Amino acid sequence: MVKRTSFEGDACPIARSLDALGDWWSLLIIREALFGLRRFGEFQSKLGMAKNILAARLRSLVDRGILATAPASDGSAYQEYVLTPKGRGAFPILVALRQWSEEFDDHPEEIATILVDREKGRPVKKLEMHAEDGRLLSPADTTLKPRPAPRRRSAS
Amino acid sequence: MVKRTSFEGDACPIARSLDALGDWWSLLIIREALFGLRRFGEFQSKLGMAKNILAARLRSLVDRGILATAPASDGSAYQEYVLTPKGRGAFPILVALRQWSEEFDDHPEEIATILVDREKGRPVKKLEMHAEDGRLLSPADTTLKPRPAPRRRSAS
DNA sequence: CTCCATTAGTTTCATCATGAAACTAGATTG
DNA sequence: CAATCTAGTTTCATGATGAAACTAATGGAG
Incomplete structure (x- = not known):
């Protein structure tokens, strides 16, 4: 267990925030989401990040209640990622x-x-x-x- | 060059900030420094982080002008790490x-x-x-x- | 309806970063 | 001047990251 240390149980609220947002990409994903991006491909091309990392980050942000998956606004069968109030609260x-x-x-x-x-x-x-x-x-x-x-x- | 991507040249000011502060420890070091910690050993025992990582972070923060090394306030020959205005500006x-x-x-x-x-x-x-x-x-x-x-x- | 392109991922593999522990040089203390 | 403390560095195992290839499901053209 040489894992990258998690601050999840830490009593400091700053550490707790960093546990959710403190990696290199999460805040940039939220930035783009605030700007209106919703689709996997939009994030991927706008941020230029590896798709596996993006997928992992989106999953983490959804797990933590910062993003939510929504069943597509333009009628397609794909899903979208939209900010929750918690996500918008990172403004x-x-x-x-x-x-x-x-x-x-x-x-x-x-x-x-x-x-x-x-x-x-x-x-x-x-x-x-x-x-x-x-x-x-x-x-x-x-x-x-x-x-x-x-x-x-x-x-x- | 599979290096962890740097945002140093990015035009987005959020990305530029994250390039300096966006790792798991830098903001916590600044938090402790704002709280009054100054010495290597203080940071290490308070944050409980590996000494090699702490040394690397302190070096990076000094290089970026967020911390500065000062020649000890208590008369000893050791050095201290104190926040610059740029560092205090992260409040x-x-x-x-x-x-x-x-x-x-x-x-x-x-x-x-x-x-x-x-x-x-x-x-x-x-x-x-x-x-x-x-x-x-x-x-x-x-x-x-x-x-x-x-x-x-x-x-x- | 069929074929092709697009979307949204997952898998694989090489490399980088992180963390724990051992080690070390210089400073301090007794 | 010997023991200890401080502030690191080195080493090594492991986890995280990134690029590229791969895949399954969707969407669109005809």
């Missing part, structure tokens, strides 16, 4: 990755696209983290706390 | 991954920690995306545009 991760690249990449001139506000066509601002009361938070304004034990029924 | 990525897990994980009761506002001790809100003018944007409110060609000197 902020993609935005965060994009913005990190936009801000820190050594060759930003090679970046082909920018994410813009559809209405105005202007670049979106950086992701913001806010407190419950609305205050804008910087990393230093945050800290980690142990998760409170889930209370059963009512408070003690 | 939103970690928050996005954490929040995705908090929202969609099948076993959220296994998650040990929550990210809170230091001042109030209350959980932070989900990351928000805003337009330049401050409007809150949903994914559907955004679209991709080709990056405008960089103008030289003045406008045409």
